Amino acid sequence: MNKGLIIAIVLIVxxxxxxxxxxxxxxxEPAMTKAPPPVQVEPSPAEPAAPEVxxxxxxxxxxxxxxxxxxxxxNGEQHTTDHPEEIEASKEATQAxxxxxxxxxxxxxxxxxxxxxxxxxxxxxxxxxxxxIDQGNFQQALNLAAQAKYHARIGIEQYHYAQANWHxxxxx
Amino acid sequence: xKIIKTLALNLAVxxxxxxxxxxxxxxxxxxxxxxxxxxxxxxxxxARFPETEIADYVNGIYAVDAGSREQWEELEEFPPYEFDVxxxxxxxxxxxxxxxxxxxxxxxxxxxxxxxxxxxxxDEGTVxxxxxxxxxxxxxNDEEPLAWGKGAIAQISAYMAWTSRDKVFDIQxxxxxxxxxxxxxxxxxxxxxxxxxxxxxxxxxxxxxTNIRIRADLPSPQLGHVTHFxxxxxxxxxxxxxxxxxxxxxxxSRSKPxxxxxxxxxxxxxxxxxxSNGLVANGPGARK
Numbered sequence: 001m002n003k004g005l006i007i008a009i010v011l012i013v014x015x016x017x018x019x020x021x022x023x024x025x026x027x028x029e030p031a032m033t034k035a036p037p038p039v040q041v042e043p044s045p046a047e048p049a050a051p052e053v054x055x056x057x058x059x060x061x062x063x064x065x066x067x068x069x070x071x072x073x074x075n076g077e078q079h080t081t082d083h084p085e086e087i088e089a090s091k092e093a094t095q096a097x098x099x100x101x102x103x104x105x106x107x108x109x110x111x112x113x114x115x116x117x118x119x120x121x122x123x124x125x126x127x128x129x130x131x132x133i134d135q136g137n138f139q140q141a142l143n144l145a146a147q148a149k150y151h152a153r154i155g156i157e158q159y160h161y162a163q164a165n166w167h168x169x170x171x172x
Numbered sequence: 173x174k175i176i177k178t179l180a181l182n183l184a185v186x187x188x189x190x191x192x193x194x195x196x197x198x199x200x201x202x203x204x205x206x207x208x209x210x211x212x213x214x215x216x217x218x219a220r221f222p223e224t225e226i227a228d229y230v231n232g233i234y235a236v237d238a239g240s241r242e243q244w245e246e247l248e249e250f251p252p253y254e255f256d257v258x259x260x261x262x263x264x265x266x267x268x269x270x271x272x273x274x275x276x277x278x279x280x281x282x283x284x285x286x287x288x289x290x291x292x293x294x295d296e297g298t299v300x301x302x303x304x305x306x307x308x309x310x311x312x313n314d315e316e317p318l319a320w321g322k323g324a325i326a327q328i329s330a331y332m333a334w335t336s337r338d339k340v341f342d343i344q345x346x347x348x349x350x351x352x353x354x355x356x357x358x359x360x361x362x363x364x365x366x367x368x369x370x371x372x373x374x375x376x377x378x379x380x381x382t383n384i385r386i387r388a389d390l391p392s393p394q395l396g397h398v399t400h401f402x403x404x405x406x407x408x409x410x411x412x413x414x415x416x417x418x419x420x421x422x423x424x425s426r427s428k429p430x431x432x433x434x435x436x437x438x439x440x441x442x443x444x445x446x447x448s449n450g451l452v453a454n455g456p457g458a459r460k
Contacts, residue, residue, distance in 0.1 A: 119369045119426055122428070162367065171215070
């Protein structure tokens with residue numbers, strides 16, 4: 001995968017996250033919104049003093065600055081800047097692992113498609129992942145499947161964010 | 173990649189400086205109020221572009237961008253869609269193999285009715301668009317349906333629009349059928365929801381982003397978006413339907429675009445057309 005491209009995408013996601021934060025307002029949620037808030041952070045059980053930035057924000061910031069494979073402290077805990085999909089892609093590059101990750105990426109993309117939030121390039125990335133498996137290039141297949149699965153996961157988050165917040169840009 | 177970063181940043185600035193007020197109504201079946209939405213949208217644009225008359229919003233970006241208006245007015249002196257209107261008239265009047273024709277399928281022989289589309293069809297429980305009924309007219313008479321985006325369907329639609337010029341849009345959302353309101357709400361929600369790899373809603377470009385440069389383009393105000401379709405677009409070098417434009421713009425957020433005439437796009441057209449109530453039909457149009 002092209003490193004520059006990925007970093008740029010991460011930057012966009014960071015900018016976009018910043019944008020979406022900025023139009024978030026305290027509003028009573030309308031009855032039809034059953035979706036969770038877009039930033040899905042498990043509250044830590046001990047619940048110490050509220051941190052200044054959410055884990056998600058800290059993650060995005062560190063990710064944007066240092067890329068993957070970096071660790072950072074947040075609220076007294078250690079975290080890494082790896083996306084869950086990247087952790088999945090770092091498994092041994094075997095055909096079985098590549099096929100399993102591709103299958104789960106395809107399932108996730110089907111899920112986001114059903115919600116109407118599929119991204120434009122994901123289908124092609126999935127196709128390329130399959131081609132890489134066919135050519136015996138399992139590491140590349142893992143990377144591509146991971147990328148596609150990431151697209152699908154963020155698309156699903158977008159869907160939930162939209163359910164709760166779509167009204168924020170409607171002129172009143 | 174740099175282009176996209178700049179785009180995201182520009183829009184971040186745009187949405188921060190014009191963040192809409194927090195809303196407390198109009199977002200579910202209990203509170204949705206199309207007429208209040210329409211007035212609020214007009215007021216929003218009145219405040220943004222005090223010089224522009226509401227009636228001028230049928231002219232898209234040229235209503236708010238003096239810079240490109242002159243070029244467009246020159247273009248309109250020899251309208252690039254003239255040939256298509258003629259061709260559309262010819263197609264419209266050519267009988268099907270069974271001897272019937274389009275005029276038999278539509279109210280008033282299909283003349284001067286463009287501004288009544290789309291409409292809520294209670295029997296079918298769905299929004300019907302003009303292009304959809306052009307194709308239904310064909311299949312009901314044992315003809316093959318036409319492709320949705322361009323070509324003959326756009327030409328026939330252009331001719332029908334031409335015969336309806338200056339008629340005022342008056343899209344109805346019948347109060348006796350909750351499903352009509354639900355379709356409107358669905359279209360409204362589609363318009364305002366952020367999506368795709370660029371995380372952009374239609375509104376980010378066509379409400380908050382109106383007349384703010386995005387790459388080489390200035391997005392038009394959503395008010396008046398539908399009045400002049402189909403459109404001869406210089407970039408296409410041809411006439412295209414509204415749903416062709418929808419697909420292209422949907423893709424601009426880096427989403428996998430929906431296909432023309434899917435239910436969601438028809439609901440979107442229903443919402444956008446209601447927003448244009450009170451404006452005149454002025455299709456076909458010419459755009460860059």
